[in-house]
Amino acid sequence: MSKLLERIAAGEVLISDGATGTYLQANGLEPGGCPEEFNESHPQVIRQMAADYFEAGSDMVETNSFGGSRYMLKKYKHGDSVERYNRMAAEHARAAAPPERFVLGSIGPTGEFLEPNGTATEQEMFDVFAEQARGLADGGIDAFCIETMSDMGEMSLAIRAAKETTGLPVFATLTFDKGPRGYFTMFGITPAGAAEQLGAAGADVVGSNCGIAIEQMIEIISKMREATDKPILTHVNAGIPKIEKGKIVYPDDPQRMAALYPKLVEAGANIVGGCCGTGPDHIRAIAKTLRG
Amino acid sequence: MELSDIHNESIRNEIEEFIEREDERRHIIQLYGKARPSLQDLAATIIEGAHHETDRLARAALDDGIEALEIMDDGLIAGMAIVGIKFRENFIFVPEVLACARAMKAGMAHIEPILSASGIEPIGRVIMGTVKGDLHDIGKNLCIMMLRGAGFEVIDLGVDTSPDDFIEAVEEHRAPVVGMSALLTTTMPNMGKTIEAFIDADLRDDVKVMVGGAPVTREFADDMGADAYGDNAMECVEAAKRLVAESAKSET
Numbered sequence: 125m126s127k128l129l130e131r132i133a134a135g136e137v138l139i140s141d142g143a144t145g146t147y148l149q150a151n152g153l154e155p156g157g158c159p160e161e162f163n164e165s166h167p168q169v170i171r172q173m174a175a176d177y178f179e180a181g182s183d184m185v186e187t188n189s190f191g192g193s194r195y196m197l198k199k200y201k202h203g204d205s206v207e208r209y210n211r212m213a214a215e216h217a218r219a220a221a222p223p224e225r226f227v228l229g230s231i232g233p234t235g236e237f238l239e240p241n242g243t244a245t246e247q248e249m250f251d252v253f254a255e256q257a258r259g260l261a262d263g264g265i266d267a268f269c270i271e272t273m274s275d276m277g278e279m280s281l282a283i284r285a286a287k288e289t290t291g292l293p294v295f296a297t298l299t300f301d302k303g304p305r306g307y308f309t310m311f312g313i314t315p316a317g318a319a320e321q322l323g324a325a326g327a328d329v330v331g332s333n334c335g336i337a338i339e340q341m342i343e344i345i346s347k348m349r350e351a352t353d354k355p356i357l358t359h360v361n362a363g364i365p366k367i368e369k370g371k372i373v374y375p376d377d378p379q380r381m382a383a384l385y386p387k388l389v390e391a392g393a394n395i396v397g398g399c400c401g402t403g404p405d406h407i408r409a410i411a412k413t414l415r416g
Numbered sequence: 417m418e419l420s421d422i423h424n425e426s427i428r429n430e431i432e433e434f435i436e437r438e439d440e441r442r443h444i445i446q447l448y449g450k451a452r453p454s455l456q457d458l459a460a461t462i463i464e465g466a467h468h469e470t471d472r473l474a475r476a477a478l479d480d481g482i483e484a485l486e487i488m489d490d491g492l493i494a495g496m497a498i499v500g501i502k503f504r505e506n507f508i509f510v511p512e513v514l515a516c517a518r519a520m521k522a523g524m525a526h527i528e529p530i531l532s533a534s535g536i537e538p539i540g541r542v543i544m545g546t547v548k549g550d551l552h553d554i555g556k557n558l559c560i561m562m563l564r565g566a567g568f569e570v571i572d573l574g575v576d577t578s579p580d581d582f583i584e585a586v587e588e589h590r591a592p593v594v595g596m597s598a599l600l601t602t603t604m605p606n607m608g609k610t611i612e613a614f615i616d617a618d619l620r621d622d623v624k625v626m627v628g629g630a631p632v633t634r635e636f637a638d639d640m641g642a643d644a645y646g647d648n649a650m651e652c653v654e655a656a657k658r659l660v661a662e663s664a665k666s667e668t
Contacts, residue, residue, distance in 0.1 A: 149602055155549045155602035155605070156548065156549020156600065156603050235552065235553075237514070241511050241514045274510070275511075303506040304505050304506055309509075311510055312506075312509030365601050365631050366633070366636075367635060367639050400601070
């Protein structure tokens with residue numbers, strides 16, 4: 125078993141990192157710019173981001189590769205850079221990682237639908253995930269974090285591609301929205317259903333990220349916990365963005381968020397971190413709350 | 417009109433099981449109660465997402481001499497009306513809606529050429545696009561499917577649409593309604609910038625603007641000066657209907 129999974133199995137609660145996009149936007153990424161391109165053009169920013177999160181108390185950080193699939197990079201005309209950007213993303217995080225800390229290779233949705241809902245074939249999508257996974261593994265990640273998915277078809281292909289290509293552990297998280305009949309992904313999967321299906325698809329760690337604020341995430345995690353014995357990871361948004369004095373802000377400051385993290389752990393989470401709107405200060409506050 | 421006035425059993429079951437709001441139930445029962453049995457059957461194929469069947473029954477309806485407009489209203493659009501409500505209420509999700517949209521498209525393939533040849537106008541024309549800097553289009557495309565399913569003509573400007581592209585499209589197509597979408601909080605301000613560009617181009621009074629997308633809230637929509645906000649694809653259709661009506665009123 126990998127060192128990372130051993131520590132979770134031993135009952136330790138681990139702390140992940142905060143948002144990547146939010147950090148990059150604060151450090152020069154233009155609105156709508158390609159974050160993965162920063163691995164090449166702004167390596168010092170990417171390394172500093174990982175260093176900041178480790179310094180704040182993260183046991184693991186994610187690579188800057190969320191949109192690093194060929195499907196996504198092609199939209200920015202970087203379709204030829206998939207392996208390079210992903211490898212660099214992993215190398216930057218690795219370079220900043222102190223001993224006994226970990227690097228998760230981030231893989232986000234392709235933005236495509238599988239046939240018949242869209243035009244992607246299973247083989248094509250598998251190959252796209254395998255290509256990204258190889259790049260991340262070459263750069264030295266410890267495990268994958270496949271995240272923000274809605275469709276179990278796409279997620280299953282990503283899990284299988286990552287496992288078959290690299291043999292590394294896979295963490296897999298879906299994104300839920302609250303609708304009139306409860307929590308569902310865009311494709312209609314419930315938190316309990318997700319916990320079961322992610323495990324069955326081969327994920328070593330299951331979970332949820334993004335989409336909703338921490339109060340709702342606590343509910344989602346407890347529903348997932350009822351349905352699985354697998355370790356659970358969650359990356360939580362700093363609330364739902366709103367306007368303050370003409371500027372878009374995420375309402376949940378580090379103290380407010382951190383105060384609720386013990387409940388997240390109580391609900392069943394084994395790895396906790398932040399998603400959109402969170403930064404190193406959130407992680408520092410969370411680490412202080414959970415570790416004293 | 418009563419539920420028992422509807423001939424098609426699966427439509428009756430759909431209404432009983434899924435249409436919970438009293439006003440909507442009344443409206444849907446009216447809609448189907450007056451529809452021919454063969455068009456109720458056509459609507460049922462839309463709800464099932466059985467596009468081969470939709471294709472077959474739409475053709476058969478035309479062969480029976482039923483008017484294209486009636487087939488569209490009482491068969492295809494009536495079908496999508498139930499689909500939209502089921503989607504909004506979490507009874508069905510994106511994959512099911514996409515299947516229904518494929519069926520709708522199969523039906524419209526028979527109807528559209530006839531309608532355009534006979535000069536029948538759509539219920540409204542809407543320009544849709546994801547704003548500048550944003551490459552995400554899943555939500556926008558869902559809205560477009562639901563708009564088309566409701567009888568709108570939609571001009572799709574795709575992703576990464578600059579204010580100039582929106583302005584050019586409004587001038588070219590004379591559409592009374594523009595819908596803007598964004599997934600990213602960082603590109604959402606480009607909605608407000610596009611509205612400002614409409615003002616600068618002296619077009620703001622000619623066009624109604626609706627906005628939506630994951631990070632967009634009613635508060636954001638009001639703040640940027642949009643005319644309507646939709647939380648989901650159904651609300652997008654409702655907003656478009658309202659804005660088309662308002663725009664027609666202000667013209668007279």
